[in-house]
Amino acid sequence: MPPSADPIDPADSLDSPSSPDSPDSAALADPRSFDRFARDYDRFVTLLPGGNTSWLLGLAPGGGRALDAGCGSGHAALALADCYEEVVGVDLSPSLIALAEATRAHPRVRYLARDLFDLADSDGFDLVYSHTVLHHLDDCRAGLEHLKRLVRPGGTVALVDNVCDRYPTPPRRAYTWPAVWNFPRELCRLGPRDAWFQLRFWHSRSWLDHLLSDRYLSRAGFRALYGSVFPGARFDDLGFALAMTWTAPEPSAPGM
Incomplete structure (x- = not known):
């Protein structure tokens, strides 16, 4: 087989728009938009071992409020509802949020179709979580700093994103x-x-x-950028991705 050939003809695909409502033309034209294949993507994630939540649940989270930033169709948000009193799932894709509300509704979960940067919450969260989302942002540092502002003192920021040491965009x-x-x-x-x-x-x-359309950081670049925003963070290598956990410092007592 020639090195440039694909093992399967890409024409044999699922490519018809498959979201529960009708994405606008801009979303359908943007390769970064999940609205183009929301229903198929939801099924794809469902078939992954652990449903994309195994590392998160290994943190033994619990109590208070949790944020799933870039929640997609709600797999992790629903899992977090077993451990947290309130879960907010935010995603830019209205089609994925519609799927989450239709298939993963829970009395302790609230889904929002919203740009992450438009999310403001004065109460803050005990867990701020995001999985393979931040590489989609035009300004990753700004995204990290925004998430940092949303965590409560003593709370945890848990972030996972794809990395690639050979090239920022792997070939097909x-x-x-x-x-x-x-x-x-x-x-x-x-x-x-x-x-x-x-x-x-x-x-x-x-x-x-x-x-x-993705652009990934290298492992060294990930550690440098994330570590500059979250000093003292812990990093775990998941193979395809790096994971970071960081605990927000408690406020100092008066007079200390």
Whole structure:
């Protein structure tokens, strides 16, 4: 097989708009927008081992208020509802928020279709969480500083984002070839219907266009940037991503 060839013809894709409501034309034209493939993306995330929440739940969170910044269709927000008294899920995509409200409603979860930078909350949060969202921002540092302002004293900021040491935007074969190599294993794990859907999603034009619009930090760049905003943070290497946890300092007692 030539190095530039894809193992599966991208024309064999899921590419019809699949959101529960009608995205506007600007969202459909922007490769970064999840409105272009919201329903398929929701199904794709559902099929991931751990549903994208295994690292988060390993932090043993609990109590108070939690924010899921870039909540998508609500997988992590719903999981957090088992541990927190109130969860706010915020996402820029109205289509993903509509899916979250339709499929992952919970009395302790409130979903907002809103730009992260428009979120202001004077009460603050005991947990501020974001998963593979911040690389979409034009100004990542501004996003980090905004999230820092939303955490309560003594609260936790837990952030995960994709990293790549070789290039800021991996080529399409970095996604399509592993999907083919892993297909036999996924067939055993998921069964034929879901494994075939997953393989086709990895090769769909909308998803590949989205991935090829991403720009990732290197591991060193991630640690440098995140560590400059959150001094003393802990970093965990998750393979495809780095995770950061940071505890907001408590205010000093008067006279100290």
